[in-house]
Amino acid sequence: MCIRDRLFIDEPSLSFSLASHIDLYYFAHHLHSWFDQNLKTFESSPQKSFLLWHSYLSFVRKTRGTKDGKYISLLSAFTQTFASHPEFKDDPKLVQRFIQYAESTSNPVEVYEYMSEKGIGADCALWYYSYACALEKKHRFEDALNVLLAGTAKKSINKEQLQMWIDEFESRMEQRVNQGQEKRKRGQPRLCDSTEPQESRMYCGGCSIEGGL
Secondary structure, eight states: OEEEHHHHOOOOHHHHHHGGGHHHHHHHHHHHHHHHHGGGGGOOOHHHHHHHHHHHHHHHHHHHTTOOHHHHHHHHHHHHHTTTTTTTOOOHHHHHHHHHHHHHHHHHHHHHHHHHHHHTTTTTTHHHHHHHHHHHHOHHHHHHHHHHHHHTOTTTTTTHHHHHHHHHHHHHHHHHHOOOOHHHHTOOOOOOTOOOOTOOOOOOOOOOOOOOO
């Protein structure tokens, strides 16, 4: 086994970071081929495979972008593969990738509902926030608030962070009510009567995340 392959197996995160120090095109070309050819060798070690995929996804995201078809396909395969492994259900890395995958789909709520059924992210505050964001953008405001409140019942979750998100949500709801009242006074449709996007609508911030987990 060559030194390169030994390094990928023992320290995948370090290996991907080497891309910033050598010819990126050359590295990417050989790395994609190596990953496709060697992934199956890690099936006997889920933890090793998990770390390899996570590191590789970071590399592909950085070099190809979040809209790239290969990146989205890898996200889908990664989340589907490890959703069935209970030892990863609360791993921040898996939750991170699921959230990124949800953002790449036309209906993120379905992804969060799937995560809920599988118990993935139940102890991660960011999951409640991201799920609530997706519901809020669908105008399912009551459901969004209920998701955030459900998170406060979890002992392992940062209550201060969740409360901050709840306060921000309630502030946006108050702004919606005020705008609706102003529009009715002027004889215009209420803010939430239209399904067309409007610049004046208030939504939670995006949930795009990468690294640091």
